[in-house]
Amino acid sequence: MALKYYHAEPLANSLKSMVPLKEKGLAYESVYVDLHKFEQHSDWFVAINPEGQVPVLDHDGTIITHTTVINEYLEDAFPDANPADGPLRPRDPVGAARMRYWNKFVDEHVMNYVSMHGWHRLVGVIARNIDSGDFEELMAHVPLPDQRKKWMTARSGFSEADLAHATEKVEYALAKVEKQLGETAWLAGDSYTLADINFFSHCGMMVERMFPEMEIAKRAPRLVAWREKMKARPAVAEALKSEDRTAPGLRTWSGDR
Numbered sequence: 001m002a003l004k005y006y007h008a009e010p011l012a013n014s015l016k017s018m019v020p021l022k023e024k025g026l027a028y029e030s031v032y033v034d035l036h037k038f039e040q041h042s043d044w045f046v047a048i049n050p051e052g053q054v055p056v057l058d059h060d061g062t063i064i065t066h067t068t069v070i071n072e073y074l075e076d077a078f079p080d081a082n083p084a085d086g087p088l089r090p091r092d093p094v095g096a097a098r099m100r101y102w103n104k105f106v107d108e109h110v111m112n113y114v115s116m117h118g119w120h121r122l123v124g125v126i127a128r129n130i131d132s133g134d135f136e137e138l139m140a141h142v143p144l145p146d147q148r149k150k151w152m153t154a155r156s157g158f159s160e161a162d163l164a165h166a167t168e169k170v171e172y173a174l175a176k177v178e179k180q181l182g183e184t185a186w187l188a189g190d191s192y193t194l195a196d197i198n199f200f201s202h203c204g205m206m207v208e209r210m211f212p213e214m215e216i217a218k219r220a221p222r223l224v225a226w227r228e229k230m231k232a233r234p235a236v237a238e239a240l241k242s243e244d245r246t247a248p249g250l251r252t253w254s255g256d257r
């Protein structure tokens with residue numbers, strides 16, 4: 001059995017499937033894809049994932065993409081490799097449904113909005129530093145039309161209205177999670193699941209730095225306590241420590257590792 005994980009820095013989607021690999025104690029070969037060099041759109045990588053995005057799981061030559069799919073795949077392919085406190089996907093139908101409800105919420109209503117602010121702060125700087133002809137040449141290699149548009153918008157700047165809408169979505173999500181954590185220890189109930197890993201990967205580490213004005217410690221103390229509990233898990237700590245090749249000047253929003 002051979003697993004290969006193609007990923008960028010341990011943040012957002014790249015972190016989201018790295019944590020389950022580590023929680024399940026699965027040995028894998030780590031392949032770093034340098035987003036700063038646009039390696040995700042290069043011929044060798046697009047031959048592996050035609051959508052030109054990380055992360056990607058290769059299990060004995062079978063390619064699995066999209067983090068929520070990868071994470072459920074790992075549960076199906078390796079049902080007996082579980083952390084000591086139980087499986088990452090509850091075995092009872094209600095628990096599994098709750099986990100999927102939160103995954104759907106994070107995937108559809110959180111990820112892209114946090115990402116827009118991240119791109120606004122970080123990717124915009126990278127995109128604007130590329131000379132005009134070179135930028136168009138790079139864009140010609142972006143396989144997903146929406147992603148190409150996002151790169152072009154990052155270069156010209158996201159509109160204030162879009163950024164404000166994204167901020168509203170993040171505020172709504174933080175309040176929703178804070179409320180849930182008042183009712184259950186983890187997002188999907190009494191056990192730690194893929195839903196916690198999902199929200200943590202997108203919102204856990206960087207949100208306070210990205211939105212200092214939200215005063216998250218004050219407004220969401222349960223979320224902050226939950227985040228510390230997440231960071232204290234050895235698998236999460238190990239994933240966060242894993243190789244980070246981001247240029248130091250660009251690490252401004254990538255969490256407090």
Ligand SMILES: N[C@@H](CCC(=O)N[C@@H](CS)C(=O)NCC(=O)O)C(=O)O
Pocket residue numbers: 008011012013014035040052053054055065066067068147
């Ligand atoms: N829905 C996908 C999203 C993957 C995604 O957005 N990946 C980002 C990194 S977090 C990426 O590859 N960005 C580079 C690009 O699109 O050029 C997933 O869950 O894996």
